[in-house]
Structures are given as C-alpha cells and as structure tokens.
Amino acid sequence: MIQITRINHVSLLVADTQRALGFYHDTLGLAINTQRPELAFAGAWLDVGGNQQIHLLELASDGGVPRAAAHGGRDRHLAMEVDSLEAVMHALDEAGIDYTLSRSGRRALFCRDPDGNAVELIEA
Numbered sequence: 001m002i003q004i005t006r007i008n009h010v011s012l013l014v015a016d017t018q019r020a021l022g023f024y025h026d027t028l029g030l031a032i033n034t035q036r037p038e039l040a041f042a043g044a045w046l047d048v049g050g051n052q053q054i055h056l057l058e059l060a061s062d063g064g065v066p067r068a069a070a071h072g073g074r075d076r077h078l079a080m081e082v083d084s085l086e087a088v089m090h091a092l093d094e095a096g097i098d099y100t101l102s103r104s105g106r107r108a109l110f111c112r113d114p115d116g117n118a119v120e121l122i123e124a
Helices: 015-028 086-095
Strands: 010-015 031-033 043-048 052-058 077-082 099-101 109-112 118-123
Touching: 010 015, 015 031, 015 043, 015 052, 015 086, 077 086, 086 109, 086 118
Parallel strands: 010 052, 077 118
Antiparallel strands: 031 043, 043 052, 099 109, 109 118
16 A cells, blocks of 8 residues: 655746745745756745655646635645744735635635645644
C-alpha cells in the first residue's frame, strides 16, 4: 500500500510572477528558493516550512478557465498552516486583500492570490 507522508510542493499557474510574489513573498512572507533551475518559462519556487514548496508557473491565461467559486473553501485550493490567524488577517487587511473566514468554525480563512487561486490559511 502506498503511504503519502507529506506534500512536497504545490504548483500554481500565475499570469505574472512578480505580481504573484507580491502576495506570496511580500504579504505572506514566504522565502524565495534560489535553487530553481533554468526553465523555459518564468516562475519562482517558494519555501513553506521545512521541506515543502509552492512552485509558481507563469502561463498567460487563455480565458478558458472555469469561473471560481465565491468562497475558496468550495474551490480547488492550497492550504497552509500558520501560527496566528490574527497576524494573517492584519497582513491581508494592510495589503487590501479580501478574505472570508472558514464556514466550518475552524480558525481558518480563505483568500485568493492575484491570479484567483484559492488559498486557505489555518491556525495550527
């Protein structure tokens, strides 16, 4: 039987790497991993915790992407644990980024990155 032990990385499509880094690096504070190899397209790797990453893959939208759900919890999303939900809310408020609290009653919120990818941030 296969045993999945952790997430290695999540790849997200973005239209503009620098704009996406404004959210993931500048607002959320994720470190840029400099070990990304030279690839035929723009993008960035970001470190999450110890040995997990988010890979931003720049790809211009062709307009064929289905409309996103209003609440990120009902959409494909990336979920990350945080120490303080208040700190996240403060950073998102300061950056003018809208979010909704989890409808399950958990200490979590959902927001979207500049490309509309849903992000869940859960207080550990």
